[in-house]
Amino acid sequence: MGRNKYPEETVAKILDAALKLFCTQGYEGTSIQDIVDRLDGMTKGAVYHHFKSKEEIFNAAFDRAMTPIVEHRRSMLGVGNMTGAQKLKRLYAPESVVPQIELWARMRPAADPVKSSRLLAMQYQGSFNESADGYLLPVIEEGIADGSIACECPREAAEAVSLLANLWLLPLFRPLEPKDRMLARAQCLAQMAAAVGLDLGEEVLQTTAQIWDVWDRAGW
Amino acid sequence: MGRNKYPEETVAKILDAALKLFCTQGYEGTSIQDIVDRLDGMTKGAVYHHFKSKEEIFNAAFDRAMTPIVEHRRSMLGVGNMTGAQKLKRLYAPESVVPQIELWARMRPAADPVKSSRLLAMQYQGSFNESADGYLLPVIEEGIADGSIACECPREAAEAVSLLANLWLLPLFRPLEPKDRMLARAQCLAQMAAAVGLDLGEEVLQTTAQIWDVWDRAGW
């Protein structure tokens, strides 16, 4: 294969193939050769020209997938002037979460948490970042400042809700539960969040229902 | 090295070395040779005589470490006749949790969740098992039966509390937070649990404080 005038296209192809494989087969279970085999004609040399290690490929692929999702979710907070409480509800409304759902529906990560352990670790770490430096904690603090939220432990509440939302409500690395069970989880999470001053709104139920439908339709 | 009259000792040595290495260096970061090097004189042949794969070694090492802990925690529920609510509090009291703490204090798993991803995955999976088939959900249901607990969504509450306790209150794969932050987490979790009908008791604060002290003393 000759030299490509637009190497970003090559990089994109590599990351697309890599993400798909890392999701379905896991990090360990995916070899560089597996990735190369999906890039017709390309060789390992090309891959190692653009990335210096397997780990870097994984991180780049993950970032590439997550960045637009995070951006979209953040953008949901920008329109109009909302109170902190309104923004919080917005964060868990369907229109904020749907792009993320659709990404995972395309990727279909392995339901075995051990196989998906590296993705799980990223989601775990991401939950803390999301609450601390990301959008959740800032929104809560904004709500406290404007009087729309009364929360005594904003940081802790943000972390707990983030963790449960990402690793429990989104059962990425677990077998898909029946719909009523998923809704029960959402209801339960909403109750727990309310106890520490966070009103996630009724929309979280609709969001959960929508998630379930998307994944069920994708033959999860 | 000659043939050992008591091969269980050999197995134990292998698992001890393996657990320590898997904790500190991660699963990927530990080679069979690394393990062999810690078993003076022994060779790879011995290891593969007793175990058929690296994965089996990991699982055996993990099980070996967790079994007595789970047993101890379960045994805390056996003495005297307690209501479900009392048993629930007991589950999060210091005397139930301390052995687990001390194990991890000895092992010192890597604070990087990616490096520790396989252990994280086990803890994640374990949280669901603990609530579903383990002791938590049965205790809650016992409490509902004897009228000492009023919980509308026992399964969901158990899962959520289990997850938060194992992956958030025990910051195994995260840098150790200041003591007041840890206590704030415990307080927050107790509030959230109370909202779905689970009274973890004041003891969860003492437990958390004790965890912090142990790990701080271990130079975490």
Added chain:
DNA sequence: TCGATAAATACATACTAGCGGTATGTATAG
């Protein structure tokens, strides 16, 4: 503005050390 040349880049090819795992040999316990 234009070609000629030099430098940088996008790959391919060929190779290595180390990995997980296996096949087989050997000595000891029962």
Added chain:
DNA sequence: CTATACATACCGCTAGTATGTATTTATCGA
């Protein structure tokens, strides 16, 4: 004598590297 607990020797594959080659792009005098 047999079964087992090891040691030895080996294999295919992996992540990663060193190097070669062709093509693009930057440089520059006219």
